[in-house]
Amino acid sequence: MTTYNESVVEQAKATVDAAIEAVLTAPPNRAVVGAAPAGAGKSYAIGTAVQAARRAGLRVAVATPTNDQAFSLVSALADRMPKEKITFIPASSVELPVDSRRGNVIERKARDANSDKILVGTLNKLGDAHAREDLTPVDILLIDEAYQANSVHYYLVGDLAPRHLLMGDSGQLAPFTTAPEADRWRGLREDPLMTAVEVVRRNHPSTPVHRLPITRRLDPRAVPVASAFYPDHPFDAAVLPGVRHLRLQAAAGGRANAVEDAALERAATAGWAHVELPSGAVITADPATASLLVRLAARLFRRTPKVQCENGQKARDLQPFDVAIVVSHNDQKDLLRAELSAARLEGIRVDTANKLQGLTFEVILAWHPLAGLMDVDEFHLDPGRLCVMLTRHRHACIVVGRAADRELVQGIPPATPSYVGWDMNPSLDGWYVHEAVFRRLEAHRIKAS
Structure with a gap:
């Protein structure tokens, strides 16, 4: 049985190869950007770039915004290149987790790694070590999750290598800064809220951007909704329609679970369900919304769910760790965790x-x-937040809100601040993205009383 859209897979491979070739052959002091939708295989592409750089005899540094991302890359690179030594450069308070350790992985201070060929660390650590002259320049710098890195992170490593490849997902949450009154720098080159990619493209407008036309995480049912987050970036699913299945046992229990069953069955067949509680302004940690989410999770497992996909011929039982509930606020998280614990989930x-x-x-x-807001603001309109929420799944996503939520992004958008030299408007972008997502979820709408 054919499981992959070979045309999409080949286009993605050609795009990655072109980005790597562009950075390897670029003149000094140049960068190349690889932009990807959610689940495109960005980290794997970084690994491919490391392999190509090593074949060319180059010394490579791979940088990430966070330690967890660096840990994941260390183990992935070590597994792909068992004959290469992977050097992890940690901060003084950081230690490589046991599950990231391999026989060809070493952990050492920057000043002891200047003869090593593949270095991995966070942007902060590598930049700090280079600024202190503990770490000598490398031939090429590869940055994973570059859209999560802010300008401060990027400036730290700016002269660590003469050629940079920045790979990332443009739909993700924008970086944040602890700098007070950060907006005062909007429009300036040192704006701490710019992403690493924005820094490059603002200062070097001719920087080539290679857009990966693939998502490996999402299946074809998810793409029409997810594409709202990438209006200028066409892509398709790697897996073919009908390959992935979420199967549920027949519903039992009558009307008591009618809403939950309708949502689960819609999500199992269409990949989406949008459940709407009645209109009403509510507190952030709304008990009714939390209760519905817990009932959906409980009902899902009561119906003995099984999943089948391109990774195996046989269906397997869905496990609790296969499921996540994603929220915007910590008090929502705390309430849900307490209720799930009470429900033994x-x-x-x-x-x-x-x-x-x-x-x-x-x-x-x-x-x-x-859900349940009286008015919108920049935090809740952030298109990256909604993008992350609706692009984590492989089989199904159930969105829970209230019936009046869509009315918050109808009519005339609110006035937002403008800054000289800065054309982007996250609030306005978020307004239109939310409106587009509501429209695309219309067919999957389920009313809860």
Whole structure:
């Protein structure tokens, strides 16, 4: 049975190869950007770039915004290149986890790694070590999750290598800064809220951008909704329609679980369900929304769910760790964790979009950012937050909100601040993205009383 869209897979491979060739052959002091939708295989592409650089005899540094991302890359690179030594450069308070250790992985201080050929660390650590002259320049710098890195991170490593490849997902949450009154720098080159990619493209407008036309995480049912987050970036699913299945046992229990069963069955067949509680302004940690999410999770496992995909011929039981509930606020997270514990569903992951960014699950339950709000603001309109929420799943996503949520992004958008030299407007972008997502979820709408 054919499981992959070979045309999409080949186009993606050609795009990655072109980006790597562009950075390897670029003149000094040049960068190349690789932009990708959610679940495109960005980290794997970084590994491919490391292999190509080593074949060319180059010394490589691979940088990430966070330690967890660096840990994951260390183990992935070590597994792909068992004959290469992978050097992890940690901060003084950081230690490589046991599950990231391999026989060809070493952990050492920057000043002891200047003869090593493949270095991995966070942007902060590598930049700090280079600024202190503990780490000598390398031939090429590869940055994974470059859209999560802010300008401060990037400036730290700017002269660590003469050629840079920045790979990332443009739909993710924008970086944040602890700098007070950060907006005062909007429009300036040192704006701490710019991403690493924005820094490059603002200062070097001719920088080539290679857009990966693939998502390996999402299946074809998810693409029409997910594409709302990438309006200028066409892509398709790697897996063919009908390959992935979420199967549920026949419903029992009558009308008592009618809403939950309708949502689960819709999500199992269409990949999406949008459950709407009655209109009403509610507190952030709304007990009714939390209760519905817990009932959906409980009902899902009561119906003995099984999943089948391109990774195996046989269906397997869906496990609690295959499911996540994604929220916007920590008090929503705390309430849900308490209710799931009371329902003996502790294995289900509950976290904010910021914490689940980059992770993959079989099924996602999403507490809509606008659920029950009286008015919208920049935080809740952030298109990256909604993008992360609705692009973590492989099989199905159930969105829970309230009936009046869509009215918050109808009519005339609110006035937003403008800054000289800065054309972007996250609030306005978020307004139109939310409106587009509501429209694309219309066919999957289920009313809960």
